[in-house]
Amino acid sequence: xxxxRNFSIIAHIDHGKSTLADRLIQYTHLVEDRQFRDQILDNxxxxxERGITIKSQTVDLPYVGKDGVEYELNLIxxxxxxxxxxxxxxxxxxxxxxxxxxxxxxxVEAQTLGNLYAAMEHNLVIIPxxxxxxxxxxxxxGVKNEIDQExxxxxxxxxxxxxKEGIGIEDIFHAVIERVPAPTGDAEKPLSALIFDAxxxxxxxxxxSCRIFDGTVKPGDMIRLMYNGTTYKVEEVGVFRLPxxxxxxxxxxxxxxxxxxxxxxxxTRVGDTITLDNNPIAEALPGFIEVxxxxxxxxxxxxxxxxxxxxEALEKYKLNDAALVYQKDSSAALGQGFRCGFLGLLHxxxxxxxxxxxxxxxxIMTAPSVQYRFFLNDSSVVEVDNPLYYxxxxxxxxxxxxxxxxxxxxxxxxxxxxxxxxxxxxxVNSHLSYPAPGRVEITFDLPLAxxxxxxxxxxxxxxxxxxxxxxxxxxxxxSNLVKLDILVNGEKVDALSxxxxxxxxxxxxLRVCEKLREEIPKQQFKIAIQGAIGxxxxxxxxxxxxxxxxxxxxxxxxxSRKRKLLEKQKKGKKRMRMVxxxxxxxxxxxxxxxxxxx
Amino acid sequence: xxxxxxxxxxxxxxxxxTKCPYCxxxxxxxxxxxxxxxxxxxxxxxxxxxxxxxxxxxxxxGGTPSFVDDKEFARLxxxxxxxxxxxxxxEITVEMNPDDVTREKLSLYKSLGINRISLGVQSFNDxxxxxxxxxxxxxxxxxxxxxIQSAGFxxxxxxxxxSLPGQRAKNWMKTxxxxxxxxPAHISCYQLTINGATPFxxxxxxxxxxxxxxxxxxxxxLSTSHFLKERxxxxxxxxxxxxxxASRSRHNMKYWSHVPYLGLGPxxxxxxxxxxxxxxxxxxxxxxxxxxxxxxxxxxxxxxxxQLELEKLFLGLRNLEGVEISDTPCESINEVALKRLIxxxxxxxxxxxxxxxxxxxxxxxxxxxxxSG
Numbered sequence: 001x002x003x004x005r006n007f008s009i010i011a012h013i014d015h016g017k018s019t020l021a022d023r024l025i026q027y028t029h030l031v032e033d034r035q036f037r038d039q040i041l042d043n044x045x046x047x048x049e050r051g052i053t054i055k056s057q058t059v060d061l062p063y064v065g066k067d068g069v070e071y072e073l074n075l076i077x078x079x080x081x082x083x084x085x086x087x088x089x090x091x092x093x094x095x096x097x098x099x100x101x102x103x104x105x106x107x108v109e110a111q112t113l114g115n116l117y118a119a120m121e122h123n124l125v126i127i128p129x130x131x132x133x134x135x136x137x138x139x140x141x142g143v144k145n146e147i148d149q150e151x152x153x154x155x156x157x158x159x160x161x162x163x164k165e166g167i168g169i170e171d172i173f174h175a176v177i178e179r180v181p182a183p184t185g186d187a188e189k190p191l192s193a194l195i196f197d198a199x200x201x202x203x204x205x206x207x208x209s210c211r212i213f214d215g216t217v218k219p220g221d222m223i224r225l226m227y228n229g230t231t232y233k234v235e236e237v238g239v240f241r242l243p244x245x246x247x248x249x250x251x252x253x254x255x256x257x258x259x260x261x262x263x264x265x266x267x268t269r270v271g272d273t274i275t276l277d278n279n280p281i282a283e284a285l286p287g288f289i290e291v292x293x294x295x296x297x298x299x300x301x302x303x304x305x306x307x308x309x310x311x312e313a314l315e316k317y318k319l320n321d322a323a324l325v326y327q328k329d330s331s332a333a334l335g336q337g338f339r340c341g342f343l344g345l346l347h348x349x350x351x352x353x354x355x356x357x358x359x360x361x362x363x364i365m366t367a368p369s370v371q372y373r374f375f376l377n378d379s380s381v382v383e384v385d386n387p388l389y390y391x392x393x394x395x396x397x398x399x400x401x402x403x404x405x406x407x408x409x410x411x412x413x414x415x416x417x418x419x420x421x422x423x424x425x426x427x428v429n430s431h432l433s434y435p436a437p438g439r440v441e442i443t444f445d446l447p448l449a450x451x452x453x454x455x456x457x458x459x460x461x462x463x464x465x466x467x468x469x470x471x472x473x474x475x476x477x478x479s480n481l482v483k484l485d486i487l488v489n490g491e492k493v494d495a496l497s498x499x500x501x502x503x504x505x506x507x508x509x510l511r512v513c514e515k516l517r518e519e520i521p522k523q524q525f526k527i528a529i530q531g532a533i534g535x536x537x538x539x540x541x542x543x544x545x546x547x548x549x550x551x552x553x554x555x556x557x558x559x560s561r562k563r564k565l566l567e568k569q570k571k572g573k574k575r576m577r578m579v580x581x582x583x584x585x586x587x588x589x590x591x592x593x594x595x596x597x598x
Numbered sequence: 599x600x601x602x603x604x605x606x607x608x609x610x611x612x613x614x615x616t617k618c619p620y621c622x623x624x625x626x627x628x629x630x631x632x633x634x635x636x637x638x639x640x641x642x643x644x645x646x647x648x649x650x651x652x653x654x655x656x657x658x659x660g661g662t663p664s665f666v667d668d669k670e671f672a673r674l675x676x677x678x679x680x681x682x683x684x685x686x687x688x689e690i691t692v693e694m695n696p697d698d699v700t701r702e703k704l705s706l707y708k709s710l711g712i713n714r715i716s717l718g719v720q721s722f723n724d725x726x727x728x729x730x731x732x733x734x735x736x737x738x739x740x741x742x743x744x745x746i747q748s749a750g751f752x753x754x755x756x757x758x759x760x761s762l763p764g765q766r767a768k769n770w771m772k773t774x775x776x777x778x779x780x781x782p783a784h785i786s787c788y789q790l791t792i793n794g795a796t797p798f799x800x801x802x803x804x805x806x807x808x809x810x811x812x813x814x815x816x817x818x819x820l821s822t823s824h825f826l827k828e829r830x831x832x833x834x835x836x837x838x839x840x841x842x843x844a845s846r847s848r849h850n851m852k853y854w855s856h857v858p859y860l861g862l863g864p865x866x867x868x869x870x871x872x873x874x875x876x877x878x879x880x881x882x883x884x885x886x887x888x889x890x891x892x893x894x895x896x897x898x899x900x901x902x903x904x905q906l907e908l909e910k911l912f913l914g915l916r917n918l919e920g921v922e923i924s925d926t927p928c929e930s931i932n933e934v935a936l937k938r939l940i941x942x943x944x945x946x947x948x949x950x951x952x953x954x955x956x957x958x959x960x961x962x963x964x965x966x967x968x969x970s971g
Binding site for chain 2: 524546547548549550551552553554555556557559560562563566567569570573
């Protein structure tokens with residue numbers, strides 16, 4: 001056990017976490033150089049493209065220290081986005097130390113702070129690492145200053161590195177061995193192991209990543225997942241080399257995997273405790289939270305024939321993403337689909353992109369919603385995340401919506417624009433602090449609903465990319481909510497209904513009416529598009545009837561050309577949805593549901 | 599249908615004295631190589647002797663066929679006649695520019711067996727003719743018509759264009775009145791169509807030219823149809839009016855009913871056995887290919903049965919031949935949609951055929967989509 005080190009790398013997005021992880025792996029020759037694909041750990045296309053880690057992965061790095069002894073260094077890679085902060089916290093709970101990575105050019109950012117606090121909560125040893133020192137714009141002294149002042153760490157202990165150029169990598173290995181304490185624990189005690197992640201393998205079922213705190217687990221043992229009490233027989237245990245390496249047993253202090261015939265990752269809960277069925281521990285490890293979705297949206301196939309294929313795709317997708325929850329939903333306009341819950345907007349986008357790319361689905365997603373609370377006259381409380389289930393407004397006594405504490409870190413010159421943006425988004429309770437000269441941390445209480453509506457993009461744009469953002473959900477607060485309906489020739493388009501703060505209703509409905517007017521083609525009759533709250537029309541636009549649609553000439557070559565156009569139109573028509581007598585193209589739904597205007 | 603009806607032959611003559619700014623047919627103003635070109639056409643025709651034997655329509659279009667030197671033209675016609683069989687009552691049309699019409703030319707045409715003249719008048723308003731950059735005047739057009747009539751061409755047609763930018767309804771009706779006063783067998787009324795690659799196309803893109811609104815274009819269309827029908831014309835195709843059934847353009851009808859046709863010359867299209875092919879749109883490439891006796895074909899497509907059905911549907915809905923319901927696969931026609939179109943007076947049913955109404959013509963590009971529900 002004394003030759004084990006369990007550590008993680010934490011960093012703001014883009015500060016080079018994955019590159020560093022790759023470099024560490026490369027140094028230990030787990031993979032031959034010529035097989036080495038950049039960023040081994042980010043192995044989804046979408047992760048590479050966005051430069052973020054979505055699914056955490058773990059790797060056991062063998063490294064011979066200065067003392068000539070081989071150490072097992074367990075690098076627990078964590079997701080790099082606030083949507084997945086709970087997963088990060090469980091990963092951190094499995095470590096004794098972290099490398100806190102700071103970009104030599106960007107300096108300390110909102111998530112750097114958030115990550116630091118999380119690591120401190122777990123009493124982890126923190127090793128500051130200044131990355132990208134090879135950049136011409138690197139400002140090592142400035143960053144050291146920030147590490148001293150903003151983070152309250154000793155910058156003399158910071159390691160200078162360039163993961164890209166392979167500078168400082170040995171220093172990092174030595175620091176991990178020297179500064180991160182070996183894990184403690186008792187192999188003889190009853191088993192307690194923390195689940196910090198789970199992956200799905202089509203051949204083996206769920207592969208549970210865990211940290212053994214006490215006890216021993218080996219193939220043949222009956223394990224019990226303490227949260228739901230289910231038991232499984234262990235088939236294989238091992239450590240995360242590349243590829244996985246089976247072991248006879250996992251004992252206290254180790255990080256590894258358990259394969260036990262668990263069908264889907266949803267049967268496990270990150271943060272749950274594994275113990276032995278015949279010799280259980282009395283109490284589960286602390287800190288377990290059941291992660292709940294905070295953003296909701298419905299997914300419909302673009303062509304209704306594709307529903308069975310969507311069902312299959314979601315089932316497959318879900319095998320590997322326990323955080324996604326969904327249930328059947330149906331819309332008069334869009335047919336059968338699913339109501340889905342996500343950890344945040346990024347999670348939603350990831351699910352959308354992966355369904356489209358990896359599962360080849362063409363989908364329409366309805367406007368994202370948060371979960372609202374309605375207190376009714378009969379003293380009951382209903383939670384509604386789907387406008388379809390908005391209660392009769394006459395029976396609502398009080399409405400509430402979730403609020404977040406947003407923490408935004410910006411260079412001083414952007415304070416004004418950020419304050420303005422937050423205020424426009426109904427932000428309250430602002431607070432400014434000056435962690436370092438020239439830099440401001442702005443905190444605001446903001447409705448979550450405002451943040452999921454293009455807030456992050458706006459923030460980036462008003463701060464020219466210098467603003468960084470982190471948030472946590474704090475509470476529910478009273479709010480003046482209404483249901484906004486969109487009507488096309490008097491027929492409600494249910495898929496376009498949204499729950500929205502009263503003050504935003506008109507602007508939102510004007511925007512949707514305008515988008516629809518642009519996207520719905522002229523038809524034989526006039527089309528009225530209206531935004532309404534209850535029976536009251538608050539916005540309107542009109543599409544005039546087409547009066548002429550004919551090309552005068554049609555000889556030899558025109559025939560092929562015309563046919564091709566018709567073929568295209570016919571395809572488009574398959575993607576049209578009928579609302580009353582109006583054909584609405586898929587593009588109109590997509591445009592109306594798009595949150596950003598740029 | 600294609601088994602009983604003989605194919606048509608089209609010859610594209612790509613020479614014009616001047617280029618009209620709205621026209622997107624392939625043509626050049628340098629006609630010095632006309633005789634080489636006409637030799638090439640005859641060579642090209644020879645390459646198709648095994649596929650096509652007999653025609654009952656021959657159409658010289660362009661460009662400006664009447665711009666070609668008389669002797670050369672005579673050589674072309676006799677060349678074609680020696681290669682193919684033309685059935686006894688073959689319709690032989692030549693497109694003429696009023697400026698080219700002379701007694702001599704007409705008598706030559708007559709002697710060559712040409713029995714139909716299509717005259718590119720476009721307008722009887724001199725200002726409009728200037729705008730269209732035509733080389734003739736209204737008086738010149740009238741003169742040409744008189745010559746054609748006195749040369750004994752009973753079967754002649756007048757081509758007109760409406761929906762010009764800023765065109766007044768009154769002026770258009772005057773043009774129509776003039777045209778009909780000559781009692782031609784055929785009148786074509788095209789709405790000005792802007793094509794991106796033409797000078798007018800560029801002007802529209804730059805905002806220098808603006809077509810009348812859809813509403814105005816619709817009025818031009820409806821009043822034209824009404825006016826000519828009152829004078830005994832049949833509005834047998836979107837842009838075409840015939841004085842009596844027999845005066846419909848036999849050749850053009852072939853395009854609209856999947857009858858085989860052969861197109862010779864640059865940019866010409868052909869259709870045979872469900873294959874459509876088209877020639878290169880460049881006289882240099884055309885001549886080059888034929889100099890080594892290769893077909894100057896740029897591309898071809900074989901139509902699948904669905905593609906054929908789709909073409910039948912949209913072509914049928916552009917003329918009074920209509921669409922035979924029993925011939926059409928049920929996925930192309932949705933009964934509810936059809937009933938709605940009948941109620942909206944866009945189509946009518948006669949003898950088991952769906953026939954577009956005049957209002958239907960106005961939305962003909964959309965009818966096939968509407969009808970399939």
